[in-house]
Amino acid sequence: MMSRRPAPRAALAVAAVAAVAVPPLLAPYALHLCVMVGIFAILALSLNLICGWAGMISLGHAGFWLIGAYTTALLTTDHGIAFWWALPASIGITAASGLLLGLPSLRWNGHFLAVITIAFGMIVQTLSVNWEWLTHGNDGVSNIPRPVLFGHRLGANLAFYYLVVVILAAVWALMHRFIVSGYGRALKALRDDEVAAACMGVNIARFKVTAFVLSAGIAGMAGSLYASYVRFLNPDSFGLDTSIRVFVMVVIGGIGSIGGSILGSFAVYVLPEVLRPLQQYYYVIWGVVVIVVMRFLPGGLATIWSSAPPGRE
Amino acid sequence: MLVQIVVSGLASGATYALIALGFVIIWNTAAVVNFAQGEFAVAAMFVALVLSRFGHVPLFLALPASVAASALLGWLTERIVIRPVIGRNAMTVVTVTIGLQIVLSDGAKLIFGGQPYPFPAPFSGAPLGFGGVVLPRQSLLVILAMALLVAALHAMSVLTPFGKRLRAVAQDREVAAMMGIDVNRTVAQGFAVSAAVAGVAGVLLAPVIFVSADLGLPLLIKSFVAAIIGGFGSYPGALAGGLLIGVIDNVVSYAVSTDYRDVISFLVLIVMLLLRPTGLFPNHR
Numbered sequence: 353m354m355s356r357r358p359a360p361r362a363a364l365a366v367a368a369v370a371a372v373a374v375p376p377l378l379a380p381y382a383l384h385l386c387v388m389v390g391i392f393a394i395l396a397l398s399l400n401l402i403c404g405w406a407g408m409i410s411l412g413h414a415g416f417w418l419i420g421a422y423t424t425a426l427l428t429t430d431h432g433i434a435f436w437w438a439l440p441a442s443i444g445i446t447a448a449s450g451l452l453l454g455l456p457s458l459r460w461n462g463h464f465l466a467v468i469t470i471a472f473g474m475i476v477q478t479l480s481v482n483w484e485w486l487t488h489g490n491d492g493v494s495n496i497p498r499p500v501l502f503g504h505r506l507g508a509n510l511a512f513y514y515l516v517v518v519i520l521a522a523v524w525a526l527m528h529r530f531i532v533s534g535y536g537r538a539l540k541a542l543r544d545d546e547v548a549a550a551c552m553g554v555n556i557a558r559f560k561v562t563a564f565v566l567s568a569g570i571a572g573m574a575g576s577l578y579a580s581y582v583r584f585l586n587p588d589s590f591g592l593d594t595s596i597r598v599f600v601m602v603v604i605g606g607i608g609s610i611g612g613s614i615l616g617s618f619a620v621y622v623l624p625e626v627l628r629p630l631q632q633y634y635y636v637i638w639g640v641v642v643i644v645v646m647r648f649l650p651g652g653l654a655t656i657w658s659s660a661p662p663g664r665e
Numbered sequence: 666m667l668v669q670i671v672v673s674g675l676a677s678g679a680t681y682a683l684i685a686l687g688f689v690i691i692w693n694t695a696a697v698v699n700f701a702q703g704e705f706a707v708a709a710m711f712v713a714l715v716l717s718r719f720g721h722v723p724l725f726l727a728l729p730a731s732v733a734a735s736a737l738l739g740w741l742t743e744r745i746v747i748r749p750v751i752g753r754n755a756m757t758v759v760t761v762t763i764g765l766q767i768v769l770s771d772g773a774k775l776i777f778g779g780q781p782y783p784f785p786a787p788f789s790g791a792p793l794g795f796g797g798v799v800l801p802r803q804s805l806l807v808i809l810a811m812a813l814l815v816a817a818l819h820a821m822s823v824l825t826p827f828g829k830r831l832r833a834v835a836q837d838r839e840v841a842a843m844m845g846i847d848v849n850r851t852v853a854q855g856f857a858v859s860a861a862v863a864g865v866a867g868v869l870l871a872p873v874i875f876v877s878a879d880l881g882l883p884l885l886i887k888s889f890v891a892a893i894i895g896g897f898g899s900y901p902g903a904l905a906g907g908l909l910i911g912v913i914d915n916v917v918s919y920a921v922s923t924d925y926r927d928v929i930s931f932l933v934l935i936v937m938l939l940l941r942p943t944g945l946f947p948n949h950r
Contacts, residue, residue, distance in 0.1 A: 403756065456935070459942060460754075463698060467893045468938070471931035474670060482924045592882065598765055603760040635771035642764030647749050650757045 366610070375513050383509050385622055390516035391578050392617040396524050396601040396603050397610065398570035401527070403599070405536060406563040407543025408457055409466045409594045412473030416568045418480055418590035420446040420575025425493040425585045426486070435499035439576045447565045448573025455565030477510030480587040492586035495500050496579050512581055519577065520614075523570060527610050530566075539563060604645055606654030616655045668798045670919050671912055676804035678911020679811035680706075683866035685895070685903035686815075686889035687859035693835035693898055694855035697747060698755075700762040702770035702863055703885035707878065709735040709864030710871045711773060714782055720745065724787050732864040739860020743853040751852075773878035779877030807869045814865055815904060818858075826920065831855055890934055898942025905945050 356474060375386050399413045423442040427433040433441075456468050487493070498506045499515065506512045514645045530536050538559055541549040550556050579585055605616020623641065627634035649655055688702045716722040742765065793800045822828035823867035830851045833841040842848045852926070859913050874880070888903075891910050897901020910930060917929045938944075 409759075411758065456938075460938065463889075463897055464893055464938065464942075466698075467762060467889055468935065470889070471934060474886075475931055478928050512745065554930050592886070600760060607754070607756055617846050632775055636768050636775060639764045639767030639769075639771065640766065643746055645759050646757050646761045646764065650750070650753050 365508050367385045368561055371517055372514075376510060379510065379522050383513060385491065385625060387509060387516055389618050389621045390513065390520050391581065392598070392621055393569055393599065393614040394516075394520055394574040394577070395598050396605065396613040397523055398567045398574065399572070400602045400605075400610070400613045401567040402540050402563055402609065403602055404541045404542060405531065406560065406562075407600075408560070410453070410469040410567075411466055411470035411570055411592070411599055412471070412476075412596035413567075414590045414592070415473035415476035416446050416449065416571035417575040417578070417594070417598075418476055418587070420572030421585055421590075422480060422487055422493070422575075423572070425579040425589050428494055428497050428580070429495060435497065435576075435580055437574065441574035442572045443569045443574075445506045446575065447569035450565040450568025451561065453568070456563035457560050457564060464499040469591060470497060470595070472515075473592060477590050477592075478491055482588070483588055487587070487651045490587065492584060493579075496583045496585065498583070499553050499580055516577060516581075519573070524614075525574075526608055529644040530609075535559070535562075556570075589594065598643060604652055606652030609652065609654035612654030613651050619653060667916075669800065670915050671712075672798075672800050672808075673804050674912035674915030675908055676807040676911070677870070677915065678700040678908035679807050680866040680907075681884070681891050681910055682862050682904045682907025683811055683814065684871075684884055684899060685891035685907045686818075687862040687866075687894050688888050689898060689900060689903045690831075690855055690859040690862070692737055692892075694792050695743070695751060695852045697751070697762065698759055698889075700759065701769055701880035701881070702767040702859070702888060703751055704740055704766055704773075705735050705860040705863035705884070706870070707773060707876075707881045708738050708769065710784070710868035710876045710880075711777060711878075713868050713871060714932065717785060718782070722786055723767070724785065728787070728868050732861050732904030733827040733901075735867065736857040736861035740853050740857040741861075742860070743856035748849065748853075749857070761922030764886075765794040768882045770878055777878055778876060784871040784876050788873035797881045804841060807873075810865065810869055811904075814862065818862070827854065831858075865919065865927055893949060894934060894937055894944060896947040899944065901942050903944035 375383055395413065395417055398416070399410060402408050402410050418443040423445050424435065424438040427438040427441055428435055439476060453469060453472055457465055462470060468601065481489055483489070498512065500506070501515070504511070506515060531576075538549065538554045540557055541552065542556060581642055582621060600615035601620045602613055603616070604619055605614070606612025624634055624638050627637055645653070684702060687705065691697055691699045691702070709731040712734040713724075713727050716727035716730060717724055720727075732852055739804060744896075746761060746765050750758050786803055787806070791798045793805065794800075824833060830841070830846050831854070833844065833846055834848055834851045834855070838848055841851075887910055888907065891906035892898075892903045893906070894909060895904070895906035913930050913933055914926055918926050921929060
């Protein structure tokens with residue numbers, strides 16, 4: 353990629369302090385947006401692992417998100433299991449479903465993989481509509497309980513916000529460790545040149561499948577948080593448009609940039625809200641914004657600070 | 666009964682095939698996966714709808730006009746949206762076409778609202794019977810129109826200088842440029858042809874389904890799958906893939922259930938890719 357100067361440490365520190373200090377001052381609706389941005393940031397980070405570092409395309413991440421969300425929702429409502437057991441169960445089941453896409457990724461890449469991931473997402477959504485015995489179909493799952501931490505139910509959105517921030521920070525730290533590790537470097541080598549990476553002794557099959565499993569697990573975690581936050585699930589929220597939205601978050605924010613994914617989910621989630629006074633025009637304007645950002649900042653919002661001229665031709 | 670189901674499957678498959686054909690034309694000439702391809706078809710539907718229903722223009726004038734409008738939209742797409750980002754990272758270009766898809770489908774929703782509109786059939790009348798098999802006129806018209814259009818496109822590709830330029834650019838941009846071909850102009854014209862083909866598919870499909878603003882993405886997915894089954898980049902493959910998907914969809918809806926139609930179609934896709942990873946026509950362009 354291009355030579356990218358990291359965001360100034362001061363800016364990062366200000367962002368971190370703001371993430372902790374500002375939300376108590378916000379109006380309820382703005383706070384709600386902050387929670388959603390946090391959840392989507394985790395989801396975008398999980399996709400970035402596949403798109404940004406492993407160089408594979410996935411347009412089915414809403415499927416993983418759905419599996420994670422429904423696992424938590426059904427375990428905590430129908431089976432009365434506590435959130436803190438449902439969360440690892442969500443991560444585990446979703447990670448296992450990551451194998452379903454990890455194995456095809458060994459054989460196909462590029463457009464073929466894109467279509468297979470679209471197929472995966474649509475199949476999962478269709479099943480969640482039709483398997484009424486399991487998912488309650490279009491009625492959805494309601495009255496999902498909020499997590500209880502040290503005897504306190506995280507009923508207030510502010511408390512839940514801090515839970516999301518802590519988990520997001522943990523995912524950030526994990527991804528950072530991961531990327532600078534030999535494993536992350538192997539993934540990047542694989543993205544840049546699969547054959548050369550294989551010649552250097554990178555076990556391509558293992559790395560690709562692990563990337564999918566890990567990414568699915570993190571997406572499942574985001575789903576689990578989403579279920580217990582909104583407290584009502586319905587298959588409609590997990591369609592292809594959601595997968596595309598998450599993909600746009602990753603690309604707009606900056607492919608292969610951790611901060612970029614967070615910035616991207618902020619932009620994708622908050623910008624339409626800022627544009628809301630424009631009423632029905634806002635989605636159209638949002639589409640124009642996507643085109644314009646890609647035109648002038650092809651490396652995504654994360655490269656706003658970069659001194660290098662954008663784009664690699 | 667089976668024949669009827671297959672024929673009506675072929676009819677909807679023919680429209681997927683045409684959209685897939687346009688999709689592949691853009692892939693071959695510009696190396697762009699165009700997520701807005703379905704919107705070209707929808708644009709033609711709405712232009713035809715406005716002209717015939719609200720402008721009272723007769724259909725035989727409204728249909729060509731709407732195809733021309735969609736060709737113009739394709740040409741503008743290349744000039745305004747695609748050309749500035751061409752040659753960049755594949756994910757950047759895909760995201761730009763996704764942005765365009767959002768603009769076009771939500772633009773249509775803005776103008777026409779979310780509700781479906783009925784569209785008049787060009788040939789009304791009782792279905793035709795052939796020895797016990799009853800076939801709706803529109804299905805036959807769609808299949809016939811697709812065959813004619815494909816023949817015309819093939820003739821254009823082989824016989825005209827424009828077709829030669831298009832094929833040269835598809836084969837190798839740089840060499841084509843060195844041979845004195847104006848690559849940018851050719852690619853823009855390729856977009857126009859591709860959108861026109863999608864527009865024909867749109868107006869053929871319009872009388873069968875209700876016209877609405879959110880049709881573009883499902884149509885794109887069908888045609889994307891068709892292109893993959895056929896062998897990405899292959900014209901005969903896109904056509905065969907589209908027809909196959911139409912038939913599979915229809916047979917599954919009839920024999921199994923409409924609930925699981927998409928699931929089974931996608932499973933067929935995955936099984937086909939397992940058995941024949943390069944598609945039906947891997948090396949045909």
